[in-house]
Each structure stands twice: as structure tokens, then as C-alpha cells.
Amino acid sequence: MTKAFSPPAPATAPPATARPYHHGDxxxxxxxxxxxxxxxxxxxxxxxxxxxxxxxxxxxxxxxHFKDKQELLRAVGVQGFDDLAISMMRALEKVPADPRARLREIGVSYVLFALANPAIYRIMYDCARDMEGLPQDPHEKEHNAYDLVRETVAAAGLADPQNPAAVETVTIACWCAAHGVAEMVGFPQFAPLRDALGGEVPLIRELLRHVGFAAER
Amino acid sequence: MTKAFSPPAPATAPPATARPYHHGDxxxxxxxxxxxxxxxxxxxxxxxxxxxxxxxxxxxxxxxHFKDKQELLRAVGVQGFDDLAISMMRALEKVPADPRARLREIGVSYVLFALANPAIYRIMYDCARDMEGLPQDPHEKEHNAYDLVRETVAAAGLADPQNPAAVETVTIACWCAAHGVAEMVGFPQFAPLRDALGGEVPLIRELLRHVGFAAER
DNA sequence: GTTCAATCTTTACAATGCTTAGATAGGGTG
DNA sequence: CACCCTATCTAAGCATTGTAAAGATTGAAC
Incomplete structure (x- = not known):
């Protein structure tokens, strides 16, 4: 039969790994x-x-390539966490050194990512729930979103850096808060408030502020 | 043909509404x-x-009875919001009059509900996202979870009761924070911290505190 | 008792997740 | 170069799903 599928079609990124046999990654x-x-x-x-x-x-x-539909979705989720971390790091490049400002910016970029990719964000958490740890693949990736938050929390002095448990607690709390805002800020019910505050980003900042996310401004 | 299905089987609650024709609600x-x-x-x-x-x-x-699978799930979600509101009201009965303490207790019972019914909680939000408003059916229900939170926020003086927008903002922020904690507190990754704090409820209280949920204690 | 409309069943169809068996084609070994 | 081996892909098929008719059943209203 006519094998009418287009050739490899280098996808979005050129395959860094060795490319397989027939189709090309x-x-x-x-x-x-x-x-x-x-x-x-x-x-x-x-x-x-x-x-x-x-x-x-x-x-x-x-x-x-995947044992399951589940495993495909899991791969999509891992990719999502990767993109999220990259997006957060990129947002940090334009921000001054003040750790609190950096943490605030992390929060905003986190929520903006979820707002821009709501379905993928949902899948990221659907598979994160079934995993043992937050997705730190053996792929020892430089950009780990969770570590990024924790280090910023410690640098911002929101918890005693000598007390790992305290740092952990604040990091988790920040993550929970950002997650809550991220999932709900897109709700149509919040449109009036968003308009009153003058747009998406002001709404996010206001909510994050109330939610204890590096509150002191 | 042998009609071999068991009779009505009064479900969990006796049908308050008028019971239909064949099967019985x-x-x-x-x-x-x-x-x-x-x-x-x-x-x-x-x-x-x-x-x-x-x-x-x-x-x-x-x-x-339902146009769709979607519509069945939506009904499950509405029922879930109902149960959530009831659970929150029940938790408030045992709590003193101090509005801040009451708000804190609302948060804890909210998270505990999500922890006890994680799948249903997930469905509640899956359908809430597609709805126009938070589920306030024409079924003018006395117990509306959102109103309960808003009134408690106002009573706790977390926002100027004369300023509806401010009350709305704080209410939404509280809801986002509780939602974030509710969805993540069950993650297996948090088990060490939970054990260190001495159980589920202490962990919830600690996270809610950090997350600006009626912070002053 | 006849009629009516709501309720339930039967039957059917397309789409899906996944399995099994077979085709194809790189790459290494002689 | 011929040979085989293994990873990759296709073809065909099965059980299950969502949903749409079309027919049966039954409580109730007249």
C-alpha cells in the first residue's frame, strides 16, 4: 500500500537523541x-x-514506544513539567536580584504557563499524582522546577536555610498556593474581578499576594 | 425475559422528591x-x-435521565458541592464564634473533604470549569459553600465589608489557596513532612497558615 | 377501559484500547 | 557481499465504550 505518511518532519525540536529506524523518532x-x-x-x-x-x-x-495510553500521557506530562521549568527560568532572566521579587515572578510565570496550556497543565498533575516523586527523571535535568522554587525560597529568607524542614514547608506551601491560583484563575466566574483589576497579570499578582506568596512587597 | 434486577434499592437516602414510574428514582x-x-x-x-x-x-x-455522560458527571459534581457545603457547615458547629477560627476550620474541613473523596473532588472541578458560575442551581439551596466562605471572610474582617470587590477578592484568594492545598496534600511526596508534623490535620493547618488562610493565630 | 407519555429494553453502529501475528528494513557478523 | 537478527511498523481482530434509533412496558389521566 502507499505509505503516504510524510517523512520524519523534524517535529518542533531537532531530535537530540539517536534517531531510530523507520520513521525517525x-x-x-x-x-x-x-x-x-x-x-x-x-x-x-x-x-x-x-x-x-x-x-x-x-x-x-x-x-x-509506550506500554499504555497512560504512559503516553505521562510522557506528555513530563514534557510539560520540563517546559514549565524552562518558562520559569526564562521569566527570571528579566527580573532584578531581589529574591522576593524573583519568587513573585516565579509565581506569575507559573500561573501564566497554566493559563496558556490549561489542558496540558491538567495532565501534568493527573500524572504527577500517580508518580512517586515530582518528575525528576533519571534525565538529570538542570532545570528542575521544584528545586528552583526551593532555592528561591531559601534565598528570599522566607525560611531559615539551616532548617531544611522549614524550607521544605514553605516551598510546598508556595507550590500549593500557585497551583490553586493556576487552576482557578481561568474560571469564567472571575472575569469581572479580572476586568476590575485591569487584566490577567494584575489579577494573578493580587491573588498570589493574598495567598501568602512572598507577600511583603 | 426475566427481569432480574433488584427492586428500587432505596439508594443511600430515601428519595425526597416524587418518585417516578418504573424503577423508583x-x-x-x-x-x-x-x-x-x-x-x-x-x-x-x-x-x-x-x-x-x-x-x-x-x-x-x-x-x-441524562443527555450525556458529561451530564451525569455534572450531576455527580453538583452533588459533591452539596456534600462539601454540608460537611463544612457541620464542621462549623463545633467551633467557637471567633470568625478567624471559623474561617480556619472551614479551610481544614474543605481540605479534609477533598482528601476523603479525591476522585469526586476532581470531578467537581472538572465540571465547575465548564460551568458559567460556581454551581448554584436554581435549586436555591440554603447551603452554598461559596457564600459561606464569603460571609465568614467578611465577618472575620479580612476585607472591608463595605467594599464588595475587596471581599470578593479575599474570598476568591482563600478558595484558590484551599483548592491548591486540597489537591496537593494527598501527594505521596508530602508524606515525610506530614509525619514530621504529626498527621494529616497538622499538615493541613500548617500549609493553610503559610498560604495566607486567616494567617493570624 | 382506552389512551398517553414517561420509562426502560433491545438492537445496532462507529470509535476506542489493546493483542496477536506478520511484514519491513537497518546494522552487525561471517 | 550474503546472512540473520532485532527494532520498528502494519494488518486484522476482540472486547468495551458512547450514543442513537425503534420497540416494549407501565403508571396515570380521561
């Missing part, structure tokens, strides 16, 4: 296809067959 | 069956056919 292509579908049609609309279709391969092809 | 029975399955097998394991099976009716029967 189908694994990456499947993850990208999944993200495309999720962002376009919502998280519920995802199906393994649909992903395969989007990638131009047969319905059973994904099973050579 | 199948609508309620379906919602209860859905909750049973969700709590037993997880939120992903739910299927309309499975719910029908659990309720002892044919696979197509639910379509006479």
Missing part, C-alpha cells in the same frame, strides 16, 4: 501529536488512535 | 452508582455502561 512525534490534539480539542478528546492518526502511523504503532 | 440511583464506582475504582474507570450495570438497568437507560 516516532516517539517524539507522538508526544508532539498528543500535545497538538490536547491543546486543540481539549484533554478529554485524546485517544491513542487519534494520536497515531495525527502522526501518520498505524493505530498500533504507538505501542512500540 | 433511577436518576438518583444512577448518581449514587456513579459515586460508588468513582470512589471504588477511580475517576478514570467510570463509564455510563458501568453505571447502568451497577444500578441494574440496561445500558441505554441512563439516556432517559
Amino acid at each position: 516516532l516517539r517524539r512525534a507522538l508526544i508532539d501529536a498528543a500535545r497538538t490534539i490536547i491543546e486543540r480539542d481539549g484533554a478529554q478528546a485524546i485517544s491513542l488512535r487519534g494520536v497515531a492518526r495525527e502522526a501518520g502511523v498505524s493505530p498500533a504503532a504507538p505501542y512500540h | 433511577l436518576r438518583r440511583a444512577l448518581i449514587d452508582a456513579a459515586r460508588t464506582i468513582i470512589e471504588r475504582d477511580g475517576a478514570q474507570a467510570i463509564s455510563l455502561r458501568g453505571v447502568a450495570r451497577e444500578a441494574g438497568v440496561s445500558p441505554a437507560a441512563p439516556y432517559h
Whole structure:
């Protein structure tokens, strides 16, 4: 039959890992296809067959790269946490050295990421819940979002750096607060308040402030 | 054919509303069956056919009470918000009059509800996101969780009661904070911290405190 | 008792997750 | 170069799902 699928189609990023045999890093292509579908049609609309279709391969092809639909989603989630960390680091580049200001900016960029990719953000947490730890792959990645927050918390003096448990507590609290704002700030019910405050970012800052996120300004 | 399904089986609560024709409030029975399955097998394991099976009716029967699978889940979510409000009110009964203490207790009971019914809590928000407002049915229910929080916030003096926008902001901030803690406190990663603090409730109190939830103690 | 509308069942269809068996094609070994 | 081996992909199929008719049942109103 006519093998009518387009050639490798270098996806979004050039495959850093060694590229496999026939298709050319189908694994990456499947993850990208999944993200495309999720962002376009919502998280519920995802199906393994649909992903395969989007990638131009047969319905059973994904099973050579992922044990499960679950495992595909997990890969999408890991990728999401990666992008989140990158997004946070990028936001920090434009911010002064004051640790509290940096922490505040981390919070804003965190929420903005969730607002820009709501379906993927949801999947990130759907799979984080089933995992043993926050996703720190063996892929010893430089950019670990959780570590970034913890270090900033310590630097901001929100907890005694000598007391690891205290740092941990404040870090977790910050994460919880940001998560709560991130998931809810997109609710249509908050539109009036958002307009009253003058836009998305002011609303986020105001909520984070109330929520104890590096409150002192 | 042998009609081998058990008779009405009064569900959990005796049907307060007028009971319909054949089965005896199948609508309620379906919602209860859905909750049973969700709590037993997880939120992903739910299927309309499975719910029908659990309720002892044919696979197509639910379509006479719900347009959609989505609409069944929405009903489960509304029921969940109802139970949440009741749970919060019940928790308030044992608490002194100090508004700040009451607000703190609201937060704890909120998080405990989410911890006790994680799958249903998830569904509550999955459907709340698609709704126009927080679920205040025409069923003018006395117990509205959102109003309860807002009134307590105003009473606690966390915002100028004369300034509705300020009260709204603080209420929303509290809700976001509690939501963040509620969704994350069950993460297995937090087990060490929970043990260090001496249990679930102390961990919740500590996190809520850091997260600006009626902070002054 | 007849009629009516709400309720439930039967049957059916397309789509999905996943399994099994077979085709294809790189890459190493002789 | 021929050979085989293994990873990758396809084809075909099964059980289950969501949902849509169309037909049966039954309580109630006249």
C-alpha cells in the first residue's frame, strides 16, 4: 500500500537523541501529536488512535514506544513539567536580584504557563499524582522546577536555610498556593474581578499576594 | 425475559422528591452508582455502561435521565458541592464564634473533604470549569459553600465589608489557596513532612497558615 | 377501559484500547 | 557481499465504550 505518511518532519525540536529506524523518532512525534490534539480539542478528546492518526502511523504503532495510553500521557506530562521549568527560568532572566521579587515572578510565570496550556497543565498533575516523586527523571535535568522554587525560597529568607524542614514547608506551601491560583484563575466566574483589576497579570499578582506568596512587597 | 434486577434499592437516602414510574428514582440511583464506582475504582474507570450495570438497568437507560455522560458527571459534581457545603457547615458547629477560627476550620474541613473523596473532588472541578458560575442551581439551596466562605471572610474582617470587590477578592484568594492545598496534600511526596508534623490535620493547618488562610493565630 | 407519555429494553453502529501475528528494513557478523 | 537478527511498523481482530434509533412496558389521566 502507499505509505503516504510524510517523512520524519523534524517535529518542533531537532531530535537530540539517536534517531531510530523507520520513521525517525516516532516517539517524539507522538508526544508532539498528543500535545497538538490536547491543546486543540481539549484533554478529554485524546485517544491513542487519534494520536497515531495525527502522526501518520498505524493505530498500533504507538505501542512500540509506550506500554499504555497512560504512559503516553505521562510522557506528555513530563514534557510539560520540563517546559514549565524552562518558562520559569526564562521569566527570571528579566527580573532584578531581589529574591522576593524573583519568587513573585516565579509565581506569575507559573500561573501564566497554566493559563496558556490549561489542558496540558491538567495532565501534568493527573500524572504527577500517580508518580512517586515530582518528575525528576533519571534525565538529570538542570532545570528542575521544584528545586528552583526551593532555592528561591531559601534565598528570599522566607525560611531559615539551616532548617531544611522549614524550607521544605514553605516551598510546598508556595507550590500549593500557585497551583490553586493556576487552576482557578481561568474560571469564567472571575472575569469581572479580572476586568476590575485591569487584566490577567494584575489579577494573578493580587491573588498570589493574598495567598501568602512572598507577600511583603 | 426475566427481569432480574433488584427492586428500587432505596439508594443511600430515601428519595425526597416524587418518585417516578418504573424503577423508583433511577436518576438518583444512577448518581449514587456513579459515586460508588468513582470512589471504588477511580475517576478514570467510570463509564455510563458501568453505571447502568451497577444500578441494574440496561445500558441505554441512563439516556432517559441524562443527555450525556458529561451530564451525569455534572450531576455527580453538583452533588459533591452539596456534600462539601454540608460537611463544612457541620464542621462549623463545633467551633467557637471567633470568625478567624471559623474561617480556619472551614479551610481544614474543605481540605479534609477533598482528601476523603479525591476522585469526586476532581470531578467537581472538572465540571465547575465548564460551568458559567460556581454551581448554584436554581435549586436555591440554603447551603452554598461559596457564600459561606464569603460571609465568614467578611465577618472575620479580612476585607472591608463595605467594599464588595475587596471581599470578593479575599474570598476568591482563600478558595484558590484551599483548592491548591486540597489537591496537593494527598501527594505521596508530602508524606515525610506530614509525619514530621504529626498527621494529616497538622499538615493541613500548617500549609493553610503559610498560604495566607486567616494567617493570624 | 382506552389512551398517553414517561420509562426502560433491545438492537445496532462507529470509535476506542489493546493483542496477536506478520511484514519491513537497518546494522552487525561471517 | 550474503546472512540473520532485532527494532520498528502494519494488518486484522476482540472486547468495551458512547450514543442513537425503534420497540416494549407501565403508571396515570380521561
